Amino acid sequence: MRKSRSMVVAAAVAVxxxxxxxxxxxxxxxxxxxxxxxxxxxxxxSLHGGEVIQVPAGxxxxxxxATMTTAGGSTAQITAYGIELETCEGQLGEFNGCEVTxxxxxxxxxxxxxxxxxxxxxxxxxxxxxxxxxxxQKVESSFPEATLTLEEPSAIRSLDxxxxxxxxxxxxxxWLIDSGFLQLSEEQSGIYGIG
Numbered sequence: 001m002r003k004s005r006s007m008v009v010a011a012a013v014a015v016x017x018x019x020x021x022x023x024x025x026x027x028x029x030x031x032x033x034x035x036x037x038x039x040x041x042x043x044x045x046s047l048h049g050g051e052v053i054q055v056p057a058g059x060x061x062x063x064x065x066a067t068m069t070t071a072g073g074s075t076a077q078i079t080a081y082g083i084e085l086e087t088c089e090g091q092l093g094e095f096n097g098c099e100v101t102x103x104x105x106x107x108x109x110x111x112x113x114x115x116x117x118x119x120x121x122x123x124x125x126x127x128x129x130x131x132x133x134x135x136x137q138k139v140e141s142s143f144p145e146a147t148l149t150l151e152e153p154s155a156i157r158s159l160d161x162x163x164x165x166x167x168x169x170x171x172x173x174x175w176l177i178d179s180g181f182l183q184l185s186e187e188q189s190g191i192y193g194i195g
Contacts, residue, residue, distance in 0.1 A: 029074050029114070029116075030074060030114045030115060030116050030117075030153075030194045030195055031072065031073060031074050031114060031194065031195070032070050032072045032073065032074070032076070032114060032192065032193075032194060033154065033192065033193045033194060033195050034191060034192055035191060036154065036193070036195070038072060039070065039071075039072035039192070040072055041071070041072070042069065042070070042071040043069065043070060043071075043192065044067055044068075044069050045067070045068040045069070045070075045184060045185075045188055045192060046065075046067060046184070046185040046188065047065065047066040047067070047068060047159065047182035047183065047184060047185075048063070048064070048065050048066075048182065048183055048185070049063070049064060049158070049159075049180055049181045049182035049183050050062060050063045050064060050087075050180050050181065051064055051161075051178055051179065051180030052091070052177075052178075052179055052180060053128070053139060053141065053176065053177070053178055054092075054176065054177040054178075054179075055139060055167060055169050055174060055175070055176050056169075056174055056175065057093050057094040057095070057135075057136060057169060058090065058091070058092040058093020058094045058095040058096070058136075059090075059091045059092040059093065059095060060088060060089060060090045060091055060095040060098065060100065060128075061088070061089060061091055061180075062083045062084065062085070062087055062088035062089075062100060062103065063083070063084040063087035063088075064081065064082065064083050064084065064180070064182065065080075065081075065082045065084070066078055066080060066081045066082070066182055067079050067080040067081075068112065070112075073114075074113065074114040075111065075112065075113060075114065076112040076114070076119070077109040077110065077111060077112060078108070078109060078110040078112060078121060079108065079109045080108070081105040081108065081110075081126070082103075082105075083100070083103035083126070083128075085100055085101070085102070085103065088100035088103075090134075094134070094135045094136055095130075095134070095136065097133075097134075098130045098131060098133075098134035098135075098136070099130065099131040099134070100128055100129070100130060101129050101130060101131055102127075102128070102129040103126060103127070103128050103129075104126065104127045104129075105124075105125065105126050106125035106126065106127065106142075107123045107124070107125050110122060110123060110124050111123070112148075114194050115194075116153075117150065117153045117194075118147055118148060118149050118150055118153070119147070119148040119150065119159065119194070120145055120146070120147055120148070121145070121146045121148055122144065122145055122146075123143075123144060124141070124142070124143045124146050124163075125140070125141065125142040125143075126140075126141050126178075127139070127140045127141075128140075128141075136169055136170060137170055138168070138169070138170055138171070139167060139168070139169055139176070140167055140168040141165070141167045141176055141178050142165065142166070142167065142168075143163050143165045143178070144165075146161055146163045146178075147161065147163070148160070148161050148182075149161065150193075150194070152190075152193070153193055153194050153195060154193040154194070154195045155190040155191070155192075155193045156184060156189075156190070156192055156193050156194070157183065157184055157189045157190055158181050158182065158183040158184065159181065159182045159183075160180075160181045161178070161179060161180060161181070161182075162177065162178075162179035162180075163177070163178050163179070164176070164177045165178075
């Protein structure tokens with residue numbers, strides 16, 4: 001009977017210790033910062049860059065703009081994502097000479113979580129439509145999660161991403177890679193970070 005009681009007490013102590021470690025880990029999660037101090041105001045971060053979409057049939061690239069908002073803590077949202085259609089260009093395969101006529105983001109806003117050294121965006125989806133002369137009419141990208149890599153987490157200048165997943169080309173599922181970068185505007189570059 002004594003052995004059972006000691007095992008129960010030992011198990012209870014282990015559970016309490018684990019709970020304390022989990023609480024401690026959550027308390028030390030990375031947070032948004034401004035000039036190295038915890039962010040205590042709402043901000044709207046302006047981002048500009050570009051992305052390359054690759055599917056088995058080829059690849060195309062476009063310039064993009066995004067808006068990320070946060071009020072501090074360990075979360076943010078991408079509230080806007082726009083493709084500059086006039087900058088889109090087919091690079092390889094069946095996209096050579098094709099024109100992107102529409103690019104529609106889905107599921108906005110996209111939730112963003114702050115990690116120790118990067119950000120995770122969730123439920124990203126964009127649908128691209130092409131001109132009638134293009135052999136491909138529609139490409140749909142969808143990622144449950146995408147990692148946004150930060151070169152300097154404490155002083156963010158740009159966000160890099162490269163995600164492979166399942167996309168759709170004219171309704172048929174297949175692999176798709178979306179990679180690129182987004183830079184903070186010059187006046188915000190290096191001011192905001194995580195830590």
